[in-house]
Amino acid sequence: MEILVYGTINSVSLALMGLGFAMVYGISRVPNFAHGALYIICGFVTWTILQKLGLPYVVAIFLSLAVNGILGILMYRFILIRVRGMNISEIISSYAIGLAILEGLRYGGFRGMTYTLPVFMEGMVFIGGVPVDYHRIIMVIVGILLVGGLWLFTHYTRLGLALQGMAQDERAALMLGIDSDFMAMLAMGFGAVLAGVAATMILPLGNIVVESGYHVLIMSIAVCIVGGLGSWIGAFFAAFIIGFAQILTVVFIGSHFQMVVALLAIILTLILKPSGLFGQQKELEDRV
Amino acid sequence: MSSQTRRKERIDRGIKVRSEGLYALMSWREMAYLILPRFMLIAGLLCLPFLMPGMYWQRVISIVCIYAIVAISFDFLAHYVGLVCLGGAFFIGTGGYIAGIFNAYFGMPPVLTIPLAAIAGGAFCTLLLLPCLPLRGVYFAIVTLMYPLFMARIIEAFDIFGGTDGILGIDSFPSAFVEQYFVVGILLVFVFGLRRLVTTDMGLIFTAVMDNDQAVRASGINITYYKAMAVFIASAMGCLAGACLTHIYMWSGISQFALDFSILPIAATVIGGAGTLVGPVIGCLILVPVSELLRDFGTLRIVFYATILVAFILFRSDGIMAFAKRKYEQIERWTQI
Amino acid sequence: MLEATDLMVFYENMLALNNISISCRDNQIVGVFGANSAGKSTLMYSLSGIMLDIRKKEKMAGGERITLTGQLTFQGKDIMDMKPSDRARAGIVLCPERRRLFKESSVMENLRIGGYLATKAQARESLDYVMTLFPALQKMTKRLAGFLSGGEQQMVAIGRALMAQPKILLLDEPLMGLSPLMQATLIRAVKKIQEQSDISIIVSEQYARPVFPIVDYAYILENGAAVMEGTREELMDNPDVKSAYFGMS
Amino acid sequence: KPIILGAPLSTAYLYGWDAERGIRLAVDEINAKGGVAVGSEKRPFAVEVIDTRDLEPGVPVSEALMAVERLILNKKADFIVGGPNRSEAALAALSLLSKHKKVSIVTSGVLTPKYHQTVEANYDKFKYAFRIHGEAVNLIGEIIANFADLKEKYGLTKVFIMAQDVSHARGAAEVMGKVAASKGFEVTGTEIFPTGATDFSMALLKVKSTGSEIINIWMDMPESAILLKQWYDLKIPALPFGSTLAAAEQPGFWDATEGKGEYTLCNVVNAGNAPSEATPWTMKFYDAYTEKWGVEPEGLGSSSSYMAVYALKDAIERAGTIDSDKVVTALEQIDMVGVYGRLRFDPKTHQVIPSTDPKEGAVGSILQWQDGKRVVVYPKSIAMGEILLPPWMEK
Amino acid sequence: MNTNQDQPILRMENVSKVFGGVTALREVNLDVFQGDVLGIIGPNGSGKTTIVNSITGFISLTSGRIYFKGKNITGKKPHKIADMGVTRTFQIMRPYYSLPAYKNLVIPLFSPRAKRTGGWRGGGRLGDRKTIAIDILEEIGFERDSYIPFKTTSTLPTGYLKRLELARCLALQPEVIICDEIFSGLSMSEIASMVPLIERIQDDGITIVMIEHRLRELFQVANRVMVLNFGEKLVEGTPDEVMANEQVKEAYFGSEKIEEVMTYA
Numbered sequence A: 001m002e003i004l005v006y007g008t009i010n011s012v013s014l015a016l017m018g019l020g021f022a023m024v025y026g027i028s029r030v031p032n033f034a035h036g037a038l039y040i041i042c043g044f045v046t047w048t049i050l051q052k053l054g055l056p057y058v059v060a061i062f063l064s065l066a067v068n069g070i071l072g073i074l075m076y077r078f079i080l081i082r083v084r085g086m087n088i089s090e091i092i093s094s095y096a097i098g099l100a101i102l103e104g105l106r107y108g109g110f111r112g113m114t115y116t117l118p119v120f121m122e123g124m125v126f127i128g129g130v131p132v133d134y135h136r137i138i139m140v141i142v143g144i145l146l147v148g149g150l151w152l153f154t155h156y157t158r159l160g161l162a163l164q165g166m167a168q169d170e171r172a173a174l175m176l177g178i179d180s181d182f183m184a185m186l187a188m189g190f191g192a193v194l195a196g197v198a199a200t201m202i203l204p205l206g207n208i209v210v211e212s213g214y215h216v217l218i219m220s221i222a223v224c225i226v227g228g229l230g231s232w233i234g235a236f237f238a239a240f241i242i243g244f245a246q247i248l249t250v251v252f253i254g255s256h257f258q259m260v261v262a263l264l265a266i267i268l269t270l271i272l273k274p275s276g277l278f279g280q281q282k283e284l285e286d287r288v
Numbered sequence B: 001m002s003s004q005t006r007r008k009e010r011i012d013r014g015i016k017v018r019s020e021g022l023y024a025l026m027s028w029r030e031m032a033y034l035i036l037p038r039f040m041l042i043a044g045l046l047c048l049p050f051l052m053p054g055m056y057w058q059r060v061i062s063i064v065c066i067y068a069i070v071a072i073s074f075d076f077l078a079h080y081v082g083l084v085c086l087g088g089a090f091f092i093g094t095g096g097y098i099a100g101i102f103n104a105y106f107g108m109p110p111v112l113t114i115p116l117a118a119i120a121g122g123a124f125c126t127l128l129l130l131p132c133l134p135l136r137g138v139y140f141a142i143v144t145l146m147y148p149l150f151m152a153r154i155i156e157a158f159d160i161f162g163g164t165d166g167i168l169g170i171d172s173f174p175s176a177f178v179e180q181y182f183v184v185g186i187l188l189v190f191v192f193g194l195r196r197l198v199t200t201d202m203g204l205i206f207t208a209v210m211d212n213d214q215a216v217r218a219s220g221i222n223i224t225y226y227k228a229m230a231v232f233i234a235s236a237m238g239c240l241a242g243a244c245l246t247h248i249y250m251w252s253g254i255s256q257f258a259l260d261f262s263i264l265p266i267a268a269t270v271i272g273g274a275g276t277l278v279g280p281v282i283g284c285l286i287l288v289p290v291s292e293l294l295r296d297f298g299t300l301r302i303v304f305y306a307t308i309l310v311a312f313i314l315f316r317s318d319g320i321m322a323f324a325k326r327k328y329e330q331i332e333r334w335t336q337i
Numbered sequence C: 001m002l003e004a005t006d007l008m009v010f011y012e013n014m015l016a017l018n019n020i021s022i023s024c025r026d027n028q029i030v031g032v033f034g035a036n037s038a039g040k041s042t043l044m045y046s047l048s049g050i051m052l053d054i055r056k057k058e059k060m061a062g063g064e065r066i067t068l069t070g071q072l073t074f075q076g077k078d079i080m081d082m083k084p085s086d087r088a089r090a091g092i093v094l095c096p097e098r099r100r101l102f103k104e105s106s107v108m109e110n111l112r113i114g115g116y117l118a119t120k121a122q123a124r125e126s127l128d129y130v131m132t133l134f135p136a137l138q139k140m141t142k143r144l145a146g147f148l149s150g151g152e153q154q155m156v157a158i159g160r161a162l163m164a165q166p167k168i169l170l171l172d173e174p175l176m177g178l179s180p181l182m183q184a185t186l187i188r189a190v191k192k193i194q195e196q197s198d199i200s201i202i203v204s205e206q207y208a209r210p211v212f213p214i215v216d217y218a219y220i221l222e223n224g225a226a227v228m229e230g231t232r233e234e235l236m237d238n239p240d241v242k243s244a245y246f247g248m249s
Numbered sequence D: 001k002p003i004i005l006g007a008p009l010s011t012a013y014l015y016g017w018d019a020e021r022g023i024r025l026a027v028d029e030i031n032a033k034g035g036v037a038v039g040s041e042k043r044p045f046a047v048e049v050i051d052t053r054d055l056e057p058g059v060p061v062s063e064a065l066m067a068v069e070r071l072i073l074n075k076k077a078d079f080i081v082g083g084p085n086r087s088e089a090a091l092a093a094l095s096l097l098s099k100h101k102k103v104s105i106v107t108s109g110v111l112t113p114k115y116h117q118t119v120e121a122n123y124d125k126f127k128y129a130f131r132i133h134g135e136a137v138n139l140i141g142e143i144i145a146n147f148a149d150l151k152e153k154y155g156l157t158k159v160f161i162m163a164q165d166v167s168h169a170r171g172a173a174e175v176m177g178k179v180a181a182s183k184g185f186e187v188t189g190t191e192i193f194p195t196g197a198t199d200f201s202m203a204l205l206k207v208k209s210t211g212s213e214i215i216n217i218w219m220d221m222p223e224s225a226i227l228l229k230q231w232y233d234l235k236i237p238a239l240p241f242g243s244t245l246a247a248a249e250q251p252g253f254w255d256a257t258e259g260k261g262e263y264t265l266c267n268v269v270n271a272g273n274a275p276s277e278a279t280p281w282t283m284k285f286y287d288a289y290t291e292k293w294g295v296e297p298e299g300l301g302s303s304s305s306y307m308a309v310y311a312l313k314d315a316i317e318r319a320g321t322i323d324s325d326k327v328v329t330a331l332e333q334i335d336m337v338g339v340y341g342r343l344r345f346d347p348k349t350h351q352v353i354p355s356t357d358p359k360e361g362a363v364g365s366i367l368q369w370q371d372g373k374r375v376v377v378y379p380k381s382i383a384m385g386e387i388l389l390p391p392w393m394e395k
Numbered sequence E: 001m002n003t004n005q006d007q008p009i010l011r012m013e014n015v016s017k018v019f020g021g022v023t024a025l026r027e028v029n030l031d032v033f034q035g036d037v038l039g040i041i042g043p044n045g046s047g048k049t050t051i052v053n054s055i056t057g058f059i060s061l062t063s064g065r066i067y068f069k070g071k072n073i074t075g076k077k078p079h080k081i082a083d084m085g086v087t088r089t090f091q092i093m094r095p096y097y098s099l100p101a102y103k104n105l106v107i108p109l110f111s112p113r114a115k116r117t118g119g120w121r122g123g124g125r126l127g128d129r130k131t132i133a134i135d136i137l138e139e140i141g142f143e144r145d146s147y148i149p150f151k152t153t154s155t156l157p158t159g160y161l162k163r164l165e166l167a168r169c170l171a172l173q174p175e176v177i178i179c180d181e182i183f184s185g186l187s188m189s190e191i192a193s194m195v196p197l198i199e200r201i202q203d204d205g206i207t208i209v210m211i212e213h214r215l216r217e218l219f220q221v222a223n224r225v226m227v228l229n230f231g232e233k234l235v236e237g238t239p240d241e242v243m244a245n246e247q248v249k250e251a252y253f254g255s256e257k258i259e260e261v262m263t264y265a
C-alpha cells in the first residue's frame, strides 16, 4: 500500500516535471535544456512575489507562471529561433541559457537552504494506513488532469493538432498555413508555463535550491525519452515506470541504488523498445 | 526583393580549383595554398606551450587539448557516423578510471596506462553502448547522456574504486614539457588521422550509415559492425583523453563522469564548426581559455560564460571553421542578373 | 489569379528557374510538364513560398545561398515576400512531392491538421468530400500515416491539401505511385473539384498524357525555362510535344 | 609585499561563503595591526578567492583542481586556506599541493577521516596539508557523549538513524549505529533517503511506532528542513539530533521551518560558529563577524577559517620565513589558544587535536534551537543552556 | 521458361504479415525461377512493398517461410540476405543524399559480397571502385562525361535517383533484384530507355521481380505477372492471362473500361 501510494505520488511528480519538456520537444522539436532553469526560476519568482511583495499566494502563482511564459517566449524569440532545426546548437544554446539563469540566480543571492514555499493546504489523511498530506493529493490530481487535458488538447483541438503537425514536418505545416515560428514560440511559452506549474506543485514540498534545476532537467529528459518523445501519454506512463522503479528499489534494495535502478530502467526500456514506450519514430524511420 | 537585380555569387577561388588534383604540385603558390592552413595548425599548436605566459597557462593548454580530443571524437561520431553521442564524460571517466586503477593499484607507469586505457576503455565503452546502437537520433543522444550518470552512480552505490573519494596518488607525467607535447601530439595525430579516415572507404561507409542506414543494409553491409567500429574509435579517443586528465591531475574520481565533460566538447564543436574536425579544436581553444579568464568573476563567471557561448552560436550559427573555410576557398561578388 | 513574371531561382550559382512567367486564371487547370530536373518542383516551391523557408534554413546552416527574383501576384496583390503560411491563408496550397505527411499522426489527424485554416463547418464538409473522393481512406482513419503504403500516402496528402480550403491548389506530381485506377479516379476528382468549387489548379507532371485531357492551359519546362506554352489544343497539335510528353508518335 | 593566501572555495555554497568571510575577517584584523612579521619585515596578508563550484552537482572536481592550480601558478599564492570544500575535491587536490609544495589548511566542509589518514599514510608526500576543524569520527564521539547525557537526564535510549544517500553520510550513519549500540543504546532502525527526498512521513511514523526517542539525522541536503517540519506536524515523540544537518546550522533555519524546527539539535563542528564562551576569544570573534558581515556565523567553517589565518600567521612568524617546509614544521609545533580552544595539530596526521575542554584542544559544539535562538548545549565546558524536550515528549 | 527448372530461386510459402491489426499479406505463395522477370501488380496498399520487405528481411514475418535457392532465409538480417544475392530498390528512394552520386556505388562495391564477386560484371577487377562505379552509372544511363555523377545526390532529380537505386543493386552482382516501382516518377522517354536496360540485366542471368503500376512497360519485360489484392494472391500467369482475368479486372480496374484506364498506365 505504502509502495502504491508513494509510487504514485513520486510518479506523478516526475510526470509533472517531464511534461513541459515533452511539450516543447513534441511541438517545436527543440530539446529545451533550459527546462530545469525555468522550473527553478518560477519557484524563486513565486517566492519573491509572495515574500517580498506580499501578494496573496494565488496571485503570486499566476504572476510567476505568466513571467515564466514570457521568459520562454523571449528565449525562443531572440535566441532559439536563430538556431531552429540545428539540434545540437539548440541543445547547447538552451543549456547555456539555463546555465546562465541558474548561476545568475545563485549570484543574485538565491542560495542556501532557506527558500521555501508554503503548501496549498496543511494537514494529511490516511489512505490505507499510509499518511499522505493534502498537498500531495492536490499534486496528483493536478498532474493527472494536466496530462489528460494535454492529451485532449493535442488530439482534439485545432491548435493542438496544428502544433502536432508542426512538430513532425515544419515545411508541410507551412504549406497548410500553420505559422511555424509563431507556433514554436507558443509552444515554448507553454512549455515554460508547464515547467512553472510543475514547480508550483512540487516545490512547496521541498526547498527551492538552484541545484535541483539540474536534477529536474535530467529526470524530465529521462521521462520523455522513455515515454517516447513527444507523447504525453508515453511520458506519463514512463513516469510511472521510473517512479515505481525508484520506490521499489528504496523499499527492497536500498535507497542508494535508486538512481542506478532508475537509469537502468531507462536504458533497458530504450534497448527493448527503441523509440520509447509510445513513440514509433524508429519504426517509422525504418519503414521502407 | 522583387526589385532586386543583383545577386551575390560565390565562386571557388581559382587557386582552389587548381590545387585540387595533381596540378597542385606544379607551383609553389598552389602548394602553399594547400599546406599553409595545415602548417599553421600544426605549428600553432606546437608553439602554444612556448607562447603561454607562465606555467598556469601552459596547463590550460593541456586541458584545451584534452577537451579538444573529446570534441573531435564527438564531431566524428556525430557528423561522420550520425551517432550524436552526448556522453563524452562516459569516455573520459572510463579512461580516467582505467588509467587510475592500473597506475595506483598495479603500479603501471603512464606510458603503459594511457594506451591501455585507450584500448581497454574503448572496448569497454563500445561493449556497453552496443545495445544502444539501433537507437536513432535524439534517443541515442539522450541514452548516452545517461551513461556517465549511470557509471557514477554504480561506482558510488557499490563503493568500488575508492567510492566517492576517488583514486588518489596517481603518478603525474614526468614533466610539464612531456605532458604538453604528449597531449598536443596526440591531438594532432587524431585530427589528421580522422581526417584521413573519413576519406577512406571505411569513412565513406560511416557517412553512408549516417545518411541512410537502410540502404547500407540493402547493400549487404552489416551496419552494427560499422557503428560499433566508429564508437570504438571515438571512445578510445575519449578514454585516452580521460587517462591523460587523470595523470595530469593525479586523481580520478566519479566526478570525471560529470555533465560538464559531456557538454563542453559539444559546445566547442558547435562554435568551432560541426563536421570539420578542426573546428572543435578551435572551439576548445576559444572556450577553455575564456572560461579561465572569467574565473575572476567568481560566481558570475558561468553567467558570462554561458552568454558568450550563446552569442557565439548566434553570431556564427554554422561555426567558425565552416565560415573560415568558405572565405578561404571562395570569393563572393555581386553579379547582375 | 496567380501570376508570376520573370521568376528566377538560383541555387547558389545554379540557375534552376530561368525567367519563367506563368499565369493561372480563375477556375483554370494549368499543367506544368517537364522531364526530370526541369524545375517543376522549384517552381511549385516558389509559388507557394516554401522557397523562402528553404532559403532561410539554408542561410542559417551556412549552406547554399538561394536567390529568388521576379514578381508574383495573387489576386492582384504582390506576394513575393509573403510568408508561406500567409500564402496558404490567402489560398495558395501546395501538395508537395514525396508526400511529406505527418508520419506520427493518424490519417484522420493528418486531415484535421490540413483543416487548420478551415472553420468547423468547412472542415466537416471537406472531410466528407475527401472521404468520398478516396473511399479507401475510410478504413484507415485511425492508422498512422507513416505506415501507409506509398499510394495510400499520396491520397492522404492530396486529401490534406484539399482540407486547407485552397483557392488555388498546387499539385506536384500527384500521380506518382498511384495505381492506374487510382490515377483515373484522381484525375476525374481534380476535374470535379475545379468544376464544383471553382478552385484553380496547377498540376505538374512528368508524364503529360494522363493529365492532359483536363488541363486548360499548359507550360512545358525544360532546364528551368518555359520552352513552350499554349492551350490544350495548341499543344496537342504540336508533334514534338506529342512524342516527348505523350509517348506517342 | 603581501603574503598571498589563496582560497579555493565553493563560494555559492554555505561552506564556501562562510569560510571566505572567516578568512577575510581574520586577514583584515591582522593587516589592521600591521601584518605578519616575516623575519625582520612586516608583511600584510592578501586574499585571492576563486570559486571552485565543487559543491555543485554535475561540476567535475577538475574544475576545483584548476582553481587550485590557478591560485598557485597564476595568482602566486603562498598558502592555500579554506578549501576545496568537497571531500573528494580536497583529496584530489592533495597531489597538487605536494607537487607544488604549497602549505594548505582545510577549514570547511571536508569531514572525511580519509583526509588526515592519507596524510599519515604518506607523510612525506602529503605533509603540506593540514585540517583545522573536526572530522567525522570526532563528530560521532561528540554526539555519543551527548546521547549519554540525554540518557542520563531524560532516560532516552532508543535511537533511530536517518541518513542522506551519499557515501559519507551513509558511512557515518553505519558507524554511528555500531557505536551507539556498543554504548548501550538501542538502534531501532535506519532509514536512508535519496538526496532530494521530500517526504519523510513514512519514516517518521516508523520512528513513532518503534517507540524511538532520538532521531539521529545525517543530512546536508536542504530538504531536511521538511523532515523537521513534518516531525513537528506529526508531533513525533523523539528528539531530532542532527549531525552535519546543514539546514539547521544556518540562522535562517528558523524561518525556513516556520519555527517548527524548535528543539532540533545540531552539531556545528567547532565552537564559535554559534555563540558560546569557550574561550575569551570566542565571543570576540562572534561579535566581530556579526558586525563585519551583518549576519551571525552560519556554517560549520566560520570560526575554523578565521583561525586558520591566525595559525598561519603564528607559524610564519615563528618560522621567520614563508618557506613551505619550515612553515610545515612551525605549524606542527603550534600551540595557541584560539576561538575554539587550544589549537594544536597532530604532527603525524596534521589533524587539529580535539577535546571537550577548550583548555586541552579544539572543542566542538552542539546547539539546540530554542525559541528562535541557537543555544550551545555541548560540550558542558562551554554550554550556554540545557537540552530541552518538546512539550509532547515530556512525561 | 519456368518449366525447365525444377528448383525456384525464390520461394515464398504461406507468408503472412499482420501489422497490428492490418493484414498486409495473407498466405501468399510464390515461386520465382532463375531468369524470370516477374511482375507484381495490385492496387495501392495491397501488400506489394510488404512482399519486398519480407523477402529482403526488412520486416519479420508473422508466419510462413521464404527460401532462396532452397535455403531458408526467413528471419535473416537484411544485410545477410543482400550478401547472399537478393537485392532491392526502395519505393521511397533511399540514396545517400549527402554523397556525390558515384560514391553511392562505391559503398555497395565495398561490401563483402562485391569483394567476393568482383562487383557488377566485375570479374574480380575490383581495383578502382571509382571507375567501376562510373561504369555502372554509364550503363544505367548517366552520361559518362558529364559532371552529373559527381554532383551531390540531393541535388539530382528524381529520374537519376531512381536509376541510382537500381545501380546500387547492380553493383552487388546480385542474383535477384527486386524493383519497387522504379518506373514511377520517370518521364516517358526515360522509361523507354530503362526497358532495354532491364532486358539487358535479364540477359545477364539475373532474376528480376518488378513491382509496377506502369503496366504497359511492365508487360513488355515481364514474362509472368502476379496480382495482389488486399494482401492475397489473386492470380498468377502470363501478362495476357492476367489481363483477361475477370477478378483482376474487378480488383485492379474497378468498373472502368480497361482501355481508358490503360491510358494512365
Ligand SMILES: Nc1ncnc2c1ncn2[C@@H]1O[C@H](COP(=O)(O)OP(=O)(O)OP(=O)(O)O)[C@@H](O)[C@H]1O
Pocket: C011, C014, C016, C034, C035, C036, C037, C038, C039, C040, C041, C042, C043, C064, C097, C206, E154, E155, E156, E157, E158, E159
Ligand atoms: N537544393 C538544391 N540545391 C541545388 N540544386 C537543386 C536543389 N534542388 C533542386 N536543384 C536542382 O534544380 C533543378 C530543378 O529541380 P526540380 O526539383 O525543380 O526539378 P523537377 O522538375 O521537380 O524534377 P523531378 O521530376 O525530379 O521532380 C535540378 O537540376 C536540380 O538538380
Ligand SMILES: Nc1ncnc2c1ncn2[C@@H]1O[C@H](COP(=O)(O)OP(=O)(O)OP(=O)(O)O)[C@@H](O)[C@H]1O
Pocket: A287, C147, C148, C149, C150, C151, C152, C177, C179, E019, E020, E022, E023, E024, E042, E043, E044, E045, E046, E047, E048, E049, E050, E051, E091
Ligand atoms: N510498418 C507497417 N506498419 C503498419 N502497417 C503497415 C506497415 N507497412 C505496411 N503497412 C500496411 O500494409 C498494407 C500494405 O502496404 P504495402 O506498402 O505493402 O502496399 P503496396 O502494395 O506497396 O502499395 P503501393 O502501391 O501504394 O505502394 C498497407 O495498407 C499499409 O498501410
Ligand SMILES: [Mg+2]
Pocket: C040, C041, C042, C097, C172, C173
Ligand atoms: Mg519535382
Ligand SMILES: [Mg+2]
Pocket: C149, C150, C151, E048, E049, E050, E091, E180
Ligand atoms: Mg509499395
